[in-house]
Amino acid sequence: MNEGIDENKRNFLKLMVTASIVAGAGLSLGVVVRALAPPALGVSSFPNLQLVDSSGNPILASNLAVNNPSAMQFNYPLQNTPNNIVNLGDASGKPINVPATQVTIPADGTTYESYAGVGKNGSIVAFSGICQHLGCIFPELRFYPNGVESITLQGKTYTGVFHCLCHGSTYDPTAGAAVLTGPTTHPLPMVKLVWDSTTDELYVSNMVGPTIYGRASDLTGESPISGTTTEVTNLRNPFTV
Amino acid sequence: MSSIKERIEKAKQKGSGASEWLIDRTQLEKLPLRKTPDYMRKWGGKWYWTGALITIAFTYEVLTGLILLLYYNPSSPYPSTIYILNSVPFGKLILSTHLYGAYAMIILVYVHMFRNYFVGAYKKPRELQWIIGVILLALTIGAGYFGYSLTGDVLSYDAQDVGRGIASLIPGIGQWLAAVGFGNGTAASLFSKFLGYHIIMAALIALLFGYHFYLAEANTMLPSSKISKYKAPATTPETHEMKPWYPSNLLYLVELGLLTIGFIVLIPSFVGLIPNTPILISPFPGPSPTSAAAALIPAYPPWFLLFLYKAVDFGMFTNAMGPLNASIVFGLLPLIYFLLIPFLDRGNSLHPLDRPITTSLGVISIVYLILLSVWGAFEPGVIIPSPTVALVLLPPAIITFIAIFGISKLWKKGKLKIGGKTTTTSFFIFIIGLVITVILTGYSFTYFITHFSMLALGKLAISGTALGFLAIGTARTAEQLPDKKLNKIPLGAYVSIGLLTLMSWVLLGLSLRLNPTTDAMVVGMALGTVLIFAGIALAIYRRVIFGE
Numbered sequence: 001m002n003e004g005i006d007e008n009k010r011n012f013l014k015l016m017v018t019a020s021i022v023a024g025a026g027l028s029l030g031v032v033v034r035a036l037a038p039p040a041l042g043v044s045s046f047p048n049l050q051l052v053d054s055s056g057n058p059i060l061a062s063n064l065a066v067n068n069p070s071a072m073q074f075n076y077p078l079q080n081t082p083n084n085i086v087n088l089g090d091a092s093g094k095p096i097n098v099p100a101t102q103v104t105i106p107a108d109g110t111t112y113e114s115y116a117g118v119g120k121n122g123s124i125v126a127f128s129g130i131c132q133h134l135g136c137i138f139p140e141l142r143f144y145p146n147g148v149e150s151i152t153l154q155g156k157t158y159t160g161v162f163h164c165l166c167h168g169s170t171y172d173p174t175a176g177a178a179v180l181t182g183p184t185t186h187p188l189p190m191v192k193l194v195w196d197s198t199t200d201e202l203y204v205s206n207m208v209g210p211t212i213y214g215r216a217s218d219l220t221g222e223s224p225i226s227g228t229t230t231e232v233t234n235l236r237n238p239f240t241v
Numbered sequence: 242m243s244s245i246k247e248r249i250e251k252a253k254q255k256g257s258g259a260s261e262w263l264i265d266r267t268q269l270e271k272l273p274l275r276k277t278p279d280y281m282r283k284w285g286g287k288w289y290w291t292g293a294l295i296t297i298a299f300t301y302e303v304l305t306g307l308i309l310l311l312y313y314n315p316s317s318p319y320p321s322t323i324y325i326l327n328s329v330p331f332g333k334l335i336l337s338t339h340l341y342g343a344y345a346m347i348i349l350v351y352v353h354m355f356r357n358y359f360v361g362a363y364k365k366p367r368e369l370q371w372i373i374g375v376i377l378l379a380l381t382i383g384a385g386y387f388g389y390s391l392t393g394d395v396l397s398y399d400a401q402d403v404g405r406g407i408a409s410l411i412p413g414i415g416q417w418l419a420a421v422g423f424g425n426g427t428a429a430s431l432f433s434k435f436l437g438y439h440i441i442m443a444a445l446i447a448l449l450f451g452y453h454f455y456l457a458e459a460n461t462m463l464p465s466s467k468i469s470k471y472k473a474p475a476t477t478p479e480t481h482e483m484k485p486w487y488p489s490n491l492l493y494l495v496e497l498g499l500l501t502i503g504f505i506v507l508i509p510s511f512v513g514l515i516p517n518t519p520i521l522i523s524p525f526p527g528p529s530p531t532s533a534a535a536a537l538i539p540a541y542p543p544w545f546l547l548f549l550y551k552a553v554d555f556g557m558f559t560n561a562m563g564p565l566n567a568s569i570v571f572g573l574l575p576l577i578y579f580l581l582i583p584f585l586d587r588g589n590s591l592h593p594l595d596r597p598i599t600t601s602l603g604v605i606s607i608v609y610l611i612l613l614s615v616w617g618a619f620e621p622g623v624i625i626p627s628p629t630v631a632l633v634l635l636p637p638a639i640i641t642f643i644a645i646f647g648i649s650k651l652w653k654k655g656k657l658k659i660g661g662k663t664t665t666t667s668f669f670i671f672i673i674g675l676v677i678t679v680i681l682t683g684y685s686f687t688y689f690i691t692h693f694s695m696l697a698l699g700k701l702a703i704s705g706t707a708l709g710f711l712a713i714g715t716a717r718t719a720e721q722l723p724d725k726k727l728n729k730i731p732l733g734a735y736v737s738i739g740l741l742t743l744m745s746w747v748l749l750g751l752s753l754r755l756n757p758t759t760d761a762m763v764v765g766m767a768l769g770t771v772l773i774f775a776g777i778a779l780a781i782y783r784r785v786i787f788g789e
Contacts, residue, residue, distance in 0.1 A: 009730055010786060016742045017782045020775040023745035024499060027752060027768050034330040034757050035308055 042220030046077050051085070051202040052229040058201040059232050061119040066095050067145035071138045071235040073129055076191055076204050078222035081212060082129035083191050084143055085202075085232060088117065088160065088173055091146045095123035096174060103176035105210060107185035112208055114176025118195035126193055126204070127162065127177045130213045132186035136166035139238040143173070148239060152181045162188060176209070186210040189218070204230065269487040275458050276483035280465060282493045282789045289462055290497060291353040296450065297501040298346040303443065305339040306388075310440075315432035318393025319529050326525065330757035334510065334765040337524035341509035343385050345501070347545050350381050351610075358582070358603050361591035362463045364473035368583035370456040373449055375579045380449070382545060384442035387435045389543040392526040393428075395535035400542050401431060403550075403564070410565035463591075471592040484787070492783055499776030507769025513762040521547075521618055539621040548610050551617035556627035571613070575606060597649040601642045608637045734785045741774040741781075748774075 051059040051074055064072070066089035073082045088096045098117030105111070117123045131141040141164040144150045150163035152170055158180060162171040169184035171177040177188035192206035207218055215221040264270065281289040312329055314321040325332040354374060357363065363371035386404065390397040401423060409419040422438070424430030461477040469475030484490075509524035520527050521544050528534040542550045552558065552567040578585075586599045593600040612633070625633075752767040783789045 006730075013730065013734065013738055013782055013785070016738045017775070017778045020738075020742040020745045020771075020778045021495070021499065023742070023749045024503075024768070024772040024775040027749050027764075027771055030753070031331045031334065031757075031764065031768065032304075032308065035332060035335055036311070037330070038312070039328050039330065039758070 040220055041223050042078060042217075043224045044219065046206045046219070047225065047228075048203060048205045049076065049225065049228060049230040051204065051232050054231055054233065056229065058199070060200040061124055061195055061202055062200055064119070064124055066093055066123070067147065069143065069145050069148060069239050070237040071129075071142060072232055073138065073235055074126075074204070074230045074232045075225060076230055077207065077218055077225070078220075079225055080222050082137060083126050083204075084129045084138075084162070085124065085126040085191075085193070086143050086145075086173060087119070088123045088125065089146055090160075093146075095119075095121035097122040098125055098174055101175050101178075103178045103187050103209065105186055106179050106182075114190050115192050115208060118193045118202070120197075124193060124195070124202070125173055126191040127171070127173065127188040128191070128207075128212055131164040131166065131169055131184065132188060132210060132213050133164065133167055133169045133182075133184035135213045136164050138235055140165045142238050154181065156181070264487070269491070270485065272486055273458075274486045274490065275461060275477075276479050276486055277462060277490060278464075278477065278483055279789060281462065282489065282783075288356055290493075291349060291356055292454075292457065293494060293497055294501050295346055295349045295353055296454075297498045298342055298349055298505065299446065299450070301342045301502050301505055302339060302346060303447070305335050305342065306440075306443065308335055309339060313391065313436065315391075315436045316429045318391060318397075318428070318432045319526075322392045322394070322526055328758065331761050331764065333513070333525070333758070333761040334506075334768075336526075337509040337513050337762070338506050338765065340389075340524055341512075342505045343388060344545070345505050347381055347385055350378050354378055354579070355603060355607060357463075358579070359593050359600065360463060360466075361471075361473060361586075361593075361596065361599075363583045364586070364589065364591065366474050366476070367456070367460050367463070370453060370460060371583055372580055373453045373456070375576065377446060377449055377453060378579075379576060380442050380446050384439055384446060385543060385545060387439040387442060390435055391432065391439060393432065393530075394526040394528060395530040395532075395538055396520065396527050396541055396543075398530045399540040400546075401435070403540075403542065407564045407568055410562055466591070469591055471590055471595065473589045473591055475591065489787060489789075492779060492787075493789070496776050496779040496783065499772045499779065503769050503772030503776055505769075506765050506772065510762045510765030510769055514766070541618075541621055544614065544618065547615075547617035548613035550621070551613045551625075554617075554620075554622060554624050555630045556625060557630070559624060571609075578602070594645075594649040594652045597646050600649075601645045604641045604645065605638050608641065609634065612637070730785050734781055738778045738781055741778040745771045745774045 053059060064085070064087040066087045068087065072085050074085065075081050076083050088098060090096055096117075099122075100116040101114050102111045103114050115125070117125050129141060130137055141162060144159055144161050144163050146160040149157045149159050150161060150170060151157050152163075153168040158170055160174070161180060162173055162177060163169070164184075167183050169182060170180040171184075171188050172180050176190055179185070179187055187209055189207050189209040189212055191204050192208065194203040194205050195201075196203070212218050277289070280286055309325065312321060312325050312332070322336070325336050327333070329335075357371070357374070386400065390400045390404075405419050405423040408422055409415040411418055422434070424434045461479075463469065464475055464477045468477075512518055512522065513524045518524075520538055521541055527538060541547070549568055549572055552571040553564045555567065558564065558567040582599065586596055588596065590596060616633075748767040748771050752764045755764050757764070
């Protein structure tokens with residue numbers, strides 16, 4: 001029989017047809033790969049939000065009780081991103097003035113400057129409510145006001161600290177939530193509070209320190225908070241049954 | 242013939258190491274799939290592959306449906322639909338092509354069914370295969386209804402209100418059935434159920450299709466009339482003359498897949514770029530049911546249920562039980578008729594003119610389906626008095642019966658010679674003529690006078706379709722392609738395949754620069770075009786190498 005078709009010519013055609021199918025398959029695959037990943041959520045810069053209660057009324061700095069063991073939390077800078085706001089006091093219940101200090105990140109030795117406390121006595125501070133060790137939140141990560149003792153795994157006791165019951169990480173809120181005991185290697189990120197002395201109202205406008213635990217950046221990974229306020233919720237006092 | 246077979250054999254032996262390994266290990270050559278004669282793979286042999294086209298469309302639906310399932314939330318149906326549309330990369334493309342893929346599947350199911358109806362494919366030995374096919378039609382429409390209603394737009398609420406209303410009318414079990422189908426009244430229970438039923442029906446389609454396909458393989462394809470001589474049972478036994486399934490049939494199916502999915506992607510992408518498309522054909526969901534825009538939209542069902550929707554407007558169905566009765570008369574009864582046809586038409590003749598009653602009823606079904614759908618689209622919810630209904634529906638039935646019986650008589654006496662190839666063409670032209678006649682004379686002439694632009698559009702579409710079928714009818718001569726011509730690859734093949742490949746890659750490159758959310762439909766145009774180009778390139782390749 002006449003075998004007229006040159007195999008090389010045939011293979012050339014085969015290659016071209018395969019190339020056009022590959023173009024179609026490749027583009028389809030590209031569409032599917034892109035479609036499988038949902039669009040990133042977040043905001044482009046830290047929002048400036050006012051702290052309000054559940055009825056939308058402004059939170060007044062003077063109404064925040066000193067050494068309050070109840071968890072007072074608000075979301076910032078995105079939704080589902082809890083932070084604790086506390087009014088620090090000494091053993092006698094007198095407010096502690098918290099100055100800005102240099103905080104060291106034990107993981108890499110870098111430092112940053114924390115924010116000073118706000119309010120009439122400079123004693124109100126706010127930190128991320130997500131533990132930097134493995135992401136535990138309230139009621140595991142909680143505030144131990146002066147007089148309430150936390151016991152670490154080493155048997156050492158602390159008071160006036162943030163302590164996480166999951167693995168025992170302890171943070172010092174008077175020193176920018178610097179690490180007191182591990183296993184965490186990062187301080188809690190600190191929220192910048194702004195106090196309006198004429199109205200006694202509180203605002204949040206920025207964060208400093210490590211990235212919020214579990215996030216690629218502070219500003220992505222959750223839906224933005226709509227509006228110009230964020231609600232402070234009293235979760236409960238974890239030390240009472 | 243033999244030279245092509247030799248060539249395939251030789252190509253297999255000569256195959257490079259990697260492809261040889263792949264073919265061997267994938268056991269491609271031993272797939273238990275039927276070989277088919279060459280004429281089925283040639284131009285004009287597409288009628289043998291309408292089932293394959295449905296399978297391809299169904300596969301596309303499953304793949305895009307699974308992606309949508311990763312984003313859809315039945316507890317907030319409309320917001321999650323809008324999120325898919327506006328935020329998910331290519332979400333707009335995937336959602337709109339999922340919708341149009343379903344449309345394509347429904348149309349192809351009808352084409353597949355009526356084709357096999359007219360050629361008598363339901364006769365021995367394919368009775369059960371046919372019955373399962375009719376059940377698959379019902380499931381496809383069901384899955385379409387539930388899927389269409391998932392968006393949570395105004396049309397989806399309309400569709401489920403009507404569905405719930407009809408279900409609750411069924412005596413005795415109505416209330417129970419409404420609760421089973423539509424939940425306890427909360428939106429969350431409704432959409433959870435609808436999502437469940439949509440997926441359950443798709444799963445049932447896959448399951449029954451498996452058996453339908455097994456029977457199709459076991460019973461073999463219904464051969465061309467030249468071979469069957471219009472007598473049942475007609476089968477296509479495998480012969481050694483037939484080319485092996487791999488590569489001939491595999492390449493052909495890849496070609497059909499590229500072309501089918503290409504059009505499923507291209508058409509909604511194009512329609513989606515046109516502003517203000519009518520809501521019935523828009524590839525995107527309508528407005529939210531609570532929005533102001535919703536009030537302006539007629540309570541349309543999905544277009545594939547428009548025929549039932551219009552029937553509910555008929556004078557005799559305006560009483561309380563009307564919607565149920567209309568569904569029984571125009572939905573259930575035809576379905577039962579088609580289920581039972583293998584036992585009603587028991588002769589062994591496959592010729593449409595030898596079965597004038599069956600053929601007439603098939604033609605009337607198509608005419609009513611199209612007529613009622615068009616009617617419902619143009620006059621949604623307008624009550625039609627019973628005499629007018631009779632005036633519209635009776636003439637086409639009478640004309641069809643008289644015409645088909647007349648032609649049949651002439652044909653039986655040998656006074657009329659109708660080739661198998663002209664039958665299809667003349668059949669479609671006949672229907673189109675019938676529709677035009679009915680529209681112009683029987684019903685609401687004034688309506689079309691007042692909606693003149695619609696009439697002009699309709700005429701254009703109808704004459705275009707007629708021309709298309711004429712072309713199909715005359716294009717059959719392309720089948721005959723002498724084997725010896727194949728010994729040289731024509732220059733045109735290099736040029737066309739080369740150009741198609743080049744343009745595909747150019748389009749691919751351009752698409753990569755576009756935005757996945759805002760330009761999704763433009764990428765869809767490119768993707769559809771690239772897939773169609775690849776399909777055409779493969780068609781040319783099969784033509785010059787395999788002579789098909």
